[in-house]
Amino acid sequence: MAEVVILSVVIKIGVALGKEAVKQASLQFQQFDTQLTELQGRMGRIRMELRLMHGFLCGVDIRNRRNQTYEIWVQELRMLAHEIEDIMDEYLYFVGHKHGTGWRTYLKKGCKQPNVLISLNKIASMVMEAETNLGHLFLVKSRWVSVVDGGNSSNSSDIVERSQHLASSSRSLGEEDLVGVDEDREQLETWLRGMHLDCSVVIVLHGMGGLGKTALAANVYMKEREKFDCHAWVFVSQTYSTKDVLKRLITELYKESEDTPGDITNLEIDGLQNILITFIADKKYLIILDDVWTPKAFDEFSRLIRNGKNSRLIITTREGDVAARGTPDRMLTLKDLPEDKAWDLFCKTTFASYADHECPKDLKPLSEEIVLRCKGLPLAIVSVGSLLRVREKTVEEWRRINDQLGWELINNPMLGDVRNVLHLSYIYLPTQLKSCFLYCSLFSEGYLFGRNMLARLWTAEGFIEERGASTFEQVAEGYMKELVQRNMLQLVQRNSFGRMKMFRMHDILRELAIDLCRNDLFGVTYDEDKCAGSLDKDGRRLVVQKLKKDIERSISSVHQLRSITVLDKSMPSLTLLHLLCEMSTYMTVLELSGLPIVNIPYAIGNLFNLRHLGLRRSKVKMLPKSVEKLSNLLTLDLSRSDIDELPGGIVKLKKLRHLFAQKVKYLNGRFLLSSSGVRIRSGLGNLTNLQTLQSLEAQDESVRKLRELRQLRSLRLFNVKGVYHEPLCESLVEMHFLSKLHVIASDENEVLLLNALPPNLQKLNLTGKLDIDSFQAVGRNLYSLRLNLSQLIEDPLPSISLLSNLTELFLDGAYNGEKLVFLAEWFPNLKTLQLRDLHNLKQLDIQEGAMVTLEKLSLVNLDSITEIPPGIKFLMTLRYLGFHEITQGFLTLLRECVRNGGMRQFWYTPRA
Numbered sequence: 030m031a032e033v034v035i036l037s038v039v040i041k042i043g044v045a046l047g048k049e050a051v052k053q054a055s056l057q058f059q060q061f062d063t064q065l066t067e068l069q070g071r072m073g074r075i076r077m078e079l080r081l082m083h084g085f086l087c088g089v090d091i092r093n094r095r096n097q098t099y100e101i102w103v104q105e106l107r108m109l110a111h112e113i114e115d116i117m118d119e120y121l122y123f124v125g126h127k128h129g130t131g132w133r134t135y136l137k138k139g140c141k142q143p144n145v146l147i148s149l150n151k152i153a154s155m156v157m158e159a160e161t162n163l164g165h166l167f168l169v170k171s172r173w174v175s176v177v178d179g180g181n182s183s184n185s186s187d188i189v190e191r192s193q194h195l196a197s198s199s200r201s202l203g204e205e206d207l208v209g210v211d212e213d214r215e216q217l218e219t220w221l222r223g224m225h226l227d228c229s230v231v232i233v234l235h236g237m238g239g240l241g242k243t244a245l246a247a248n249v250y251m252k253e254r255e256k257f258d259c260h261a262w263v264f265v266s267q268t269y270s271t272k273d274v275l276k277r278l279i280t281e282l283y284k285e286s287e288d289t290p291g292d293i294t295n296l297e298i299d300g301l302q303n304i305l306i307t308f309i310a311d312k313k314y315l316i317i318l319d320d321v322w323t324p325k326a327f328d329e330f331s332r333l334i335r336n337g338k339n340s341r342l343i344i345t346t347r348e349g350d351v352a353a354r355g356t357p358d359r360m361l362t363l364k365d366l367p368e369d370k371a372w373d374l375f376c377k378t379t380f381a382s383y384a385d386h387e388c389p390k391d392l393k394p395l396s397e398e399i400v401l402r403c404k405g406l407p408l409a410i411v412s413v414g415s416l417l418r419v420r421e422k423t424v425e426e427w428r429r430i431n432d433q434l435g436w437e438l439i440n441n442p443m444l445g446d447v448r449n450v451l452h453l454s455y456i457y458l459p460t461q462l463k464s465c466f467l468y469c470s471l472f473s474e475g476y477l478f479g480r481n482m483l484a485r486l487w488t489a490e491g492f493i494e495e496r497g498a499s500t501f502e503q504v505a506e507g508y509m510k511e512l513v514q515r516n517m518l519q520l521v522q523r524n525s526f527g528r529m530k531m532f533r534m535h536d537i538l539r540e541l542a543i544d545l546c547r548n549d550l551f552g553v554t555y556d557e558d559k560c561a562g563s564l565d566k567d568g569r570r571l572v573v574q575k576l577k578k579d580i581e582r583s584i585s586s587v588h589q590l591r592s593i594t595v596l597d598k599s600m601p602s603l604t605l606l607h608l609l610c611e612m613s614t615y616m617t618v619l620e621l622s623g624l625p626i627v628n629i630p631y632a633i634g635n636l637f638n639l640r641h642l643g644l645r646r647s648k649v650k651m652l653p654k655s656v657e658k659l660s661n662l663l664t665l666d667l668s669r670s671d672i673d674e675l676p677g678g679i680v681k682l683k684k685l686r687h688l689f690a691q692k693v694k695y696l697n698g699r700f701l702l703s704s705s706g707v708r709i710r711s712g713l714g715n716l717t718n719l720q721t722l723q724s725l726e727a728q729d730e731s732v733r734k735l736r737e738l739r740q741l742r743s744l745r746l747f748n749v750k751g752v753y754h755e756p757l758c759e760s761l762v763e764m765h766f767l768s769k770l771h772v773i774a775s776d777e778n779e780v781l782l783l784n785a786l787p788p789n790l791q792k793l794n795l796t797g798k799l800d801i802d803s804f805q806a807v808g809r810n811l812y813s814l815r816l817n818l819s820q821l822i823e824d825p826l827p828s829i830s831l832l833s834n835l836t837e838l839f840l841d842g843a844y845n846g847e848k849l850v851f852l853a854e855w856f857p858n859l860k861t862l863q864l865r866d867l868h869n870l871k872q873l874d875i876q877e878g879a880m881v882t883l884e885k886l887s888l889v890n891l892d893s894i895t896e897i898p899p900g901i902k903f904l905m906t907l908r909y910l911g912f913h914e915i916t917q918g919f920l921t922l923l924r925e926c927v928r929n930g931g932m933r934q935f936w937y938t939p940r941a
C-alpha cells in the first residue's frame with residue numbers, strides 16, 4: 030500500500046516542474062541549457078512512470094495485498110519513491126537559492142566551493158540513477174509479481190470520480206446518524222438531567238469496541254454540558270498515567286472558568302489531586318472518562334471526583350470487570366444490533382438516496398450476507414454501508430465486495446470482524462483521502478480536530494490537490510465531508526448555521542490506521558509511556574505525544590523529517606528548534622503550539638520547504654529577519670503569543686495564506702484593549718494571497734493597503750480610529766470573499782463609523798462605541814453578530830431585527846438604555862442570545878412569537894433587572910437558560926419563583 034507515498038512524490042515532481050521552479054531554474058542555470066532540459070525531461074519521465082505505478086497499485090485486487098513477493102516489491106518501490114522525493118527537495122532548494130551554497134547533504138565530503146555545474150551534474154546523475162532503478166522495478170514486476178485479476182477492478186480515477194459525485198449530492202448528517210440507540214440516549218439524558226438527585230452519580234457505559242459508546246457519550250455531552258458549572262472530557266485509554274489524566278482534567282475543567290489553576294506542569298499527583306478536589310468541591314460538574322480499561326483506574330478517579338453537588342461522572346469501558354464497579358441501576362450495556370435493526374441501519378446508510386431506503390430486490394440476498402458479516406456492530410455496518418453507497422449498485426459489484434470481505438476474514442483473522450470491514454473501507458478510499466485519513470490517526474486518541482486547522486495542516490502537508498477554481502481550503506472541506514460520509518471521521522459538532530466544525534477519529538479506526546502508517550513509513554507517533562515510536566530511519570512525519578527527555582537524545586535521525594507536531598506541551602523545548610533548523614532541512618510542517626518557546630533561531634531561514642509554522646500560545650516576542658526567506662510558507666500562526674511587530678520582510682512571503690498574530694495582554698479582561706494586533710510597517714499590499722489576517726494593528730499605511738488583499742476571508746483589525754474609517758470602508762466593500770470581520774476601536778470613546786461593509790459578510794464582531802446608523806451597512810446574510818462595548822443610547826433591536834438570518838446575537842455592554850423589547854416575528858432563526866453587562870437595563874420584554882427557534886439564552890451581569898423576564902415562558906425551544914453573575918436580590922427572586930413552581934429549569938452563578 031505505497032500509493033500514498035507514490036502520489037506525494039508525483040505531486041512533488043509536479044512542483045519541481047511547475048512554472049515557478051522552471052523559471053528559477055533557467056535563471057540559475059542559464060549557461061547550461063542543454064543539461065537542464067535533459068534533467069527536466071528525465072524528471073518528467075519519472076513522474077509518468079510513478080503515475081502509472083500509482084494507477085497499478087490502486088487497481089490491484091485486495092487478494093494480492095498479502096502476497097509476500099508482492100509486498101517486498103512494494104517495499105522496494107516505496108523506498109525508491111522516498112529517495113526520489115529527497116532528490117526533488119534538494120533540487121528545489123538548489124534552484125531556489127542564488128548562490129548554491131546548499132549541498133550540506135550530498136556534497137559534504139567533496140568540494141568546498143561547489144560550482145553550479147558540479148551541483149547540476151550531481152543532481153542529474155542521481156535522477157538518472159533513480160530512473161534506471163525505476164525501470165528495473167517495472168521489469169521485476171512482470172517477472173515476479175503476477176497479479177490476481179480482480180475482474181473489472183476499479184481504478185483510482187474511477188473511485189475519485191464517484192466520490193466527487195457523492196460530495197456534490199451531499200446529504201445532511203446529524204444526530205439521526207446515531208441509529209438504534211434512541212432508547213439508550215434517552216436513558217442517559219434522563220440520568221444526566223435528574224435534578225431531584227442531590228448527590229453525585231457515576232454512570233457506566235459498557236460494550237465492546239464499535240458499538241458506539243463514545244459516539245453516544247459525545248452526543249449527549251455536547252448537548253448537556255452547558256447545563257453544568259464546568260465540564261471535562263478526558264480519554265483515559267489503555268496506557269494512561271494518573272498524572273496525565275489529572276492534568277488534562279484540570280485543564281479542561283478550568284477552560285471556561287474565570288480562574289486559572291496556575292502552573293501545573295511540574296506538580297506531583299498529590300498537588301494535582303488537591304487542585305482538582307478544591308476546584309470541584311462546590312460545583313456541579315459533568316465529567317466523562319472515556320475508554321477506561323482497568324478497575325484500578327475506575328476506583329482511582331471515581332473516588333477522587335465523587336464529591337460535588339448534583340454532578341455526573343460518565344465512564345465508558347469495553348471491560349466487564351470495570352463495568353462491574355459501577356452500580357447496576359446506573360449502567361448502560363450497549364448490545365450489538367438485532368438482525369432487523371442491523372438491516373435497517375444498513376439500508377439507511379447504503380441506499381440513502383432511495384425512496385424509503387429500500388434495498389433493490391436483486392441485491393437483497395448479497396446484502397443480507399454482507400450484513401451478517403458485520404455481526405451487528407454499528408460501526409462495521411455503517412462503514413460497509415458507506416462504502417457501498419458510493420459503488421455501482423450492481424450484483425457484480427456487490428458480489429465482489431462480499432468476496433473481498435470474506436477473503437479478509439479468512440486471511441487476516443487477527444484483525445477481527447470490525448477491523449476487517451474497516452480495512453476494506455480504507456482500501457477503497459481515493460489516495461488523497463487515504464493520506465488525510467492516515468494523518469489524523471497520528472494525533473492522540475480522541476483528538477478534536479477543528480475544520481480550519483485541519484484544512485491548513487492537510488494543505489501544508491501537500492494532500493490537497495487543486496481542483497478548478499476551488500481554493501485548497503474548499504477542497505479540504507470537501508475531503509472532510511467525504512471522510513465523514515464514509516464514516517472514516519466522525520462529525521462531532523456543527524456551528525450555529527450548520528457548517529461542520531469539529532471532528533474526531535474513532536479509536537478502532539485509529540488503531541487500524543496507525544498500523545498502516547507504520548507499514549507505509551507514512552509517519553509515527555512518539556509516546557514515551559508506550560515505549561513506541563523509535564523513529565525509523567526513513568520516517569517522514571512525527572507526532573510527539575509524550576516526551577520527557579530532550580528530543581535530541583530520543584530521535585536518532587531527524588534529517589529526513591518533513592513534519593513534526595508536538596502535542597506534549599511540557600516537553601523540554603530549549604534545543605528543539607535549533608536542532609530542527611540545523612538538521613531537518615526539508616521540513617515542511619512545524620506545529621509547536623503551546624510550547625514555551627521564546628527565541629526563534631536565525632537558522633529558521635534555512636527551512637526553504639516550510640509551509641506551516643505553528644507557534645500559537647508561545648512566548649515568542651519577535652521573529653528573526655531570516656523568516657523572509659521562507660518563501661513557501663502558507664501559514665504563520667503566532668496567535669496569543671507575545672508579539673507586537675513582524676519583521677518588514679514578512680511581506681516577501683507571497684504565498685502566505687493565513688497569518689495569525691495576536692498578543693493577549695490581560696487574560697479574562699473585559700475591556701477594549703485586553704489584546705492587540707501586530708504592526709506591519711509597509712508592503713502589506715504584496716501579500717495578495719492572504720485569506721486570514723488576525724490581527725492587524727491599524728496604521729495609516731496598512732489601512733490603505735488592505736484593499737489589495739482581495740482574497741481575505743477573515744480579518745481582525747485593532748486600533749481603528751476615526752481617520753481610518755473612510756479608507757477602511759473603501760477597502761472593505763471591495764472584499765467580496767470576506768466572511769468574518771472583527772473591528773476593534775482604538776479606545777473607549779472612539780466611535781466606529783462603518784458605513785460600508787463587505788457584501789458577503791457572515792460573522793461580524795464590533796468592539797467599541799457605535800452609532801445607531803451603523804447597522805444600515807450590514808448585509809442581510811449575516812449569521813452572527815457580536816456587539817461589544819457599543820454603549821448605544823437608542824434601542825438597537827429594531828435595526829438588528831432586520832437581519833433575519835441571524836443565528837447568534839451577543840450584546841455585551843452594547844446598550845445604555847433601560848428597556849429592550851423583542852417583538853413577535855423578530856429573529857426567526859436565532860439560536861443563541863447573550864445579553865451581558867447592560868447595567869441600566871431594567872426591563873426585558875420578550876413577546877410571544879419572537880425568537881421562535883431560540884435554544885440558548887444567557888443573561889449575564891444585568892444588575893438593574895429586578896424581575897424575571899416573564900416572556901421567557903414563550904420560548905418553547907429553549908434548551909439552556911442561564912442567569913449569571915446575579916445579585917443576591919435576584920437570587921432570592923429566582924428561589925421564590927422555583928418555590929411557586931412557576932419556573933422552568935435554569936442555571937445560575939452568583940456574582941463573584
Ligand SMILES: *[C@@H]1O[C@H](CO)[C@@H](O)[C@H](O)[C@H]1NC(C)=O
Nearest residue numbers: 096097098099173174175176
Ligand atoms: C504470490 O504470488 C506469486 C506470483 O504471483 C505466486 O507464485 C505465489 O504463489 C503467491 N504466494 C502466495 C502465498 O499467495
Ligand SMILES: *[C@@H]1O[C@H](CO)[C@@H](O)[C@H](O)[C@H]1NC(C)=O
Nearest residue numbers: 178179180181182425426429
Ligand atoms: C466486467 O464488466 C462487464 C461489463 O460491465 C461485464 O460484462 C463482465 O461480466 C464483468 N466481468 C467481471 C469479471 O466482473
Ligand SMILES: *[C@@H]1O[C@H](CO)[C@@H](O)[C@H](O)[C@H]1NC(C)=O
Nearest residue numbers: 084088183184185186187190
Ligand atoms: C480507469 O477508469 C476510467 C473511468 O472508468 C477509464 O476512463 C480509464 O481508462 C481507466 N484507467 C485504467 C488504467 O484502467
Ligand SMILES: *[C@@H]1O[C@H](CO)[C@@H](O)[C@H](O)[C@H]1NC(C)=O
Nearest residue numbers: 677678680681711712714715
Ligand atoms: C511589492 O511588490 C512590488 C510590485 O510587485 C515590488 O516592486 C516591491 O518590491 C514589493 N515589495 C516587497 C517588500 O517585496
Ligand SMILES: *[C@@H]1O[C@H](CO)[C@@H](O)[C@H](O)[C@H]1NC(C)=O
Nearest residue numbers: 698699700703815817839841
Ligand atoms: C467582548 O470583549 C471581551 C474582552 O475582550 C470578551 O471577553 C468578550 O467575550 C467579548 N464579547 C463578545 C460578545 O465578543
Ligand SMILES: *[C@@H]1O[C@H](CO)[C@@H](O)[C@H](O)[C@H]1NC(C)=O
Nearest residue numbers: 743744745769770771794815
Ligand atoms: C468574534 O468574537 C468571537 C468571540 O470572542 C471570536 O471567537 C471570533 O473569532 C471573533 N471573530 C473574528 C472574525 O475575529
Ligand SMILES: *[C@@H]1O[C@H](CO)[C@@H](O)[C@H](O)[C@H]1NC(C)=O
Nearest residue numbers: 808809810811831832833834
Ligand atoms: C438569508 O440567507 C439566504 C442565503 O443564505 C438569502 O438568500 C436570504 O436572502 C437571506 N434572508 C434575508 C432576509 O436576507
